[in-house]
Amino acid sequence: MLNLILFIVVTIALNLAFREIFSGRLKRQEADYACLSKELDRLNVFKKSLEVENELLDKRFDDTLALYELTKDICKSLDEEKVFAIFNKNLKKYISIVDCRYIKDSADLIKYKDYTILPLNLEGNQIAGYLAADRILEADREKFGILAQQFSIGIRRALLYQKVQGLTITDTLTSVYCRRYFLERFSEELKRSKKNKLSLTFLMIDIDNFKQFNDRYGHLVGDAILRQVSKTIHDTVRQIDFIGRYGGEEISVVLAETNKEQANFAAERIRQAISLEVIKIYDEKLKVTVSIGVSTFPDNASNMHDLIEMADQALYLAKETGKNKVCFSPA
Amino acid sequence: MALKSKITRYDNLKKLIEDLNHSLKLDILIAVLSSNVYTLISNNAGVVLFYLVDNQYQKLSLVYSIKDNSDLVVLSKEGDIFDQWVLRHSSQLLIENLKNDFRFDADSLDKRDLREVLSLISSPLISNNSLLGLLRLESKQSGFFNQDDLRFLSLVADLGAVALENSLLFQKTQDLAIHDDLTALYTRGYFIDRLREEARRCQRLDQYLSLMMVDIDFFKQYNDKFGHTVGDLVLKKMGVLLKDTLSEFNPVLCRFGGEEFLVMLSGMDKKRALLIAEELRQRIQNEKIVLRRQDTHVTVSIGVASLPLDTKDEDELVQKADKAMYSAKEKGRNRVCSI
Numbered sequence: 173m174l175n176l177i178l179f180i181v182v183t184i185a186l187n188l189a190f191r192e193i194f195s196g197r198l199k200r201q202e203a204d205y206a207c208l209s210k211e212l213d214r215l216n217v218f219k220k221s222l223e224v225e226n227e228l229l230d231k232r233f234d235d236t237l238a239l240y241e242l243t244k245d246i247c248k249s250l251d252e253e254k255v256f257a258i259f260n261k262n263l264k265k266y267i268s269i270v271d272c273r274y275i276k277d278s279a280d281l282i283k284y285k286d287y288t289i290l291p292l293n294l295e296g297n298q299i300a301g302y303l304a305a306d307r308i309l310e311a312d313r314e315k316f317g318i319l320a321q322q323f324s325i326g327i328r329r330a331l332l333y334q335k336v337q338g339l340t341i342t343d344t345l346t347s348v349y350c351r352r353y354f355l356e357r358f359s360e361e362l363k364r365s366k367k368n369k370l371s372l373t374f375l376m377i378d379i380d381n382f383k384q385f386n387d388r389y390g391h392l393v394g395d396a397i398l399r400q401v402s403k404t405i406h407d408t409v410r411q412i413d414f415i416g417r418y419g420g421e422e423i424s425v426v427l428a429e430t431n432k433e434q435a436n437f438a439a440e441r442i443r444q445a446i447s448l449e450v451i452k453i454y455d456e457k458l459k460v461t462v463s464i465g466v467s468t469f470p471d472n473a474s475n476m477h478d479l480i481e482m483a484d485q486a487l488y489l490a491k492e493t494g495k496n497k498v499c500f501s502p503a
Numbered sequence: 504m505a506l507k508s509k510i511t512r513y514d515n516l517k518k519l520i521e522d523l524n525h526s527l528k529l530d531i532l533i534a535v536l537s538s539n540v541y542t543l544i545s546n547n548a549g550v551v552l553f554y555l556v557d558n559q560y561q562k563l564s565l566v567y568s569i570k571d572n573s574d575l576v577v578l579s580k581e582g583d584i585f586d587q588w589v590l591r592h593s594s595q596l597l598i599e600n601l602k603n604d605f606r607f608d609a610d611s612l613d614k615r616d617l618r619e620v621l622s623l624i625s626s627p628l629i630s631n632n633s634l635l636g637l638l639r640l641e642s643k644q645s646g647f648f649n650q651d652d653l654r655f656l657s658l659v660a661d662l663g664a665v666a667l668e669n670s671l672l673f674q675k676t677q678d679l680a681i682h683d684d685l686t687a688l689y690t691r692g693y694f695i696d697r698l699r700e701e702a703r704r705c706q707r708l709d710q711y712l713s714l715m716m717v718d719i720d721f722f723k724q725y726n727d728k729f730g731h732t733v734g735d736l737v738l739k740k741m742g743v744l745l746k747d748t749l750s751e752f753n754p755v756l757c758r759f760g761g762e763e764f765l766v767m768l769s770g771m772d773k774k775r776a777l778l779i780a781e782e783l784r785q786r787i788q789n790e791k792i793v794l795r796r797q798d799t800h801v802t803v804s805i806g807v808a809s810l811p812l813d814t815k816d817e818d819e820l821v822q823k824a825d826k827a828m829y830s831a832k833e834k835g836r837n838r839v840c841s842i
Contacts, residue, residue, distance in 0.1 A: 237658060393591075414735075
């Protein structure tokens with residue numbers, strides 16, 4: 173009996189003692205847990221803020237990289253003024269600025285004395301010109317510098333191109349006259365025709381679907397096509413005729429001492445010769461066709477620009493009515 | 504880490520565009536572009552290749568490369584299937600693992616080329632619709648490059664394309680300043696510089712120097728009759744004739760003006776120069792120029808002047824040759840004269 177009582181007492185005591193021990197531990201664990209979860213929350217918040225910051229930085233880098241993409245737009249033009257126009261238009265997309273000017277002559281700088289002036293440096297500390305910016309934010313200053321560098325490279329391209337155009341006579345790719353020289357010669361030939369009362373024919377030749385060829389086969393194939401077409405034209409016309417590369421894929425020809433009837437014959441011959449030619453490039457064998465617009469002096473016009481304009485309209489007509497054909501200026 | 508490399512790239516991009524703006528030398532530009540992408544994208548591992556487009560033959564040619572293994576030899580100097588892909592599509596290319604890329608048949612690669620390629624990025628250099636070249640990075644590891652790398656590479660390629668075009672244009676301006684584009688002979692300005700140099704040298708060494716002024720007779724009438732295109736043909740032909748006839752005497756040839764040519768014969772005395780000029784005159788007179796199934800001929804009047812016999816001053820020498828040429832014209836053209 174005593175044993176039993178003793179057993180019960182001991183059990184209760186032990187029970188109480190254990191409960192005391194465990195509940196203390198539990199409490200401590202609970203406190204630990206609360207502490208840990210608090211820490212976790214804090215860390216989560218911190219992580220989120222880091223993520224946001226990271227994203228922001230990423231975006232900032234992306235934005236900065238995007239600044240360098242201006243070059244691509246600037247390169248769409250080879251004209252100094254147009255290059256600046258493109259630059260100026262894009263400038264407002266990237267930074268806030270009231271006005272920006274491109275100054276070529278340092279004497280004009282005095283007119284913009286309230287502006288921020290940025291010289292455009294070239295090789296050997298030569299200065300190509302200046303950019304003057306009106307009220308530009310301090311934070312945008314660096315961006316402006318990056319954009320200005322690209323403008324400078326674009327301007328230099330335009331200037332060099334002009335210089336080459338002024339001196340060059342034949343187009344490197346096609347070996348026909350370049351545009352400027354062709355026009356010079358066209359105007360001389362027209363004068364000679366007027367003086368000697370001779371007729372003259374102008375052809376505007378355009379390769380059909382050239383853009384698709386370029387897109388499908390790549391630039392090198394496009395260039396090879398241009399080169400071959402120019403060669404075929406060269407082999408088809410007479411020595412006294414001359415050929416020029418008028419635009420990207422447009423080739424023009426002046427047929428001296430040629431009237432409308434003769435012109436029809438000559439233009440048809442060019443069209444047919446090109447349509448029969450198989451152009452071999454790499455592993456490809458290609459065939460191309462051309463559309464030709466024709467205008468004749470004195471029938472259609474008596475000055476060069478009108479003749480060009482009319483041949484261009486005739487070319488458009490040829491394109492509209494099915495391509496691979498010769499059309500005459502109706503006027 | 505990723506952020507850090509981004510910052511380095513960004514910092515270097517600024518420097519890169521400044522560098523590109525400050526040099527017009529082709530080889531420097533190519534080296535700058537290649538080493539920048541090699542360091543910033545590839546971390547100086549693998550291979551970078553730079554191809555230029557050869558406009559004459561419409562193909563690629565390898566102009567620059569950096570390799571981490573100097574034993575590697577790049578055999579495909581004109582580009583392989585990947586480069587052709589980039590050219591054909593005019594767009595950039597990313598291959599993460601060649602073995603899993605269904606676009607390319609790895610077996611069709613040139614087996615002689617022993618370099619291992621598992622991943623690569625490549626971007627064309629296009630400026631204003633014309634393709635200038637191609638910049639490519641490759642690695643033996645798969646997944647070495649990602650989309651960010653490709654974007655950065657194509658950005659560098661776009662900036663590089665303009666710089667490259669500028670450099671090519673600059674070369675062309677330099678060439679055009681020296682050579683007349685029609686006849687490929689020297690221009691007036693360059694010739695005069697050469698003449699000064701040569702005259703001084705001859706005087707120092709006590710040598711002769713002769714000058715011929717060659718002018719086509721009745722060129723204006725010829726132009727009026729047959730057109731300027733024919734005129735251009737005659738001028739071109741004259742350039743070839745001068746080169747051919749005089750080649751053994753090592754002449755310096757120049758298109759001096761419209762239909763005027765100047766020939767400098769270094770070390771040649773006046774007596775011999777007159778004989779050679781007479782030979783040249785006859786050769787030109789006998790040359791047939793066929794126009795519309797009709798044989799035409801041109802003749803030339805030539806004036807000869809020599810150092811030190813006629814003058815000791817090189818500027819005066821040109822004037823003397825010019826005067827002699829005019830007296831040939833006055834005496835009835837198609838002849839050689841001296842003062």
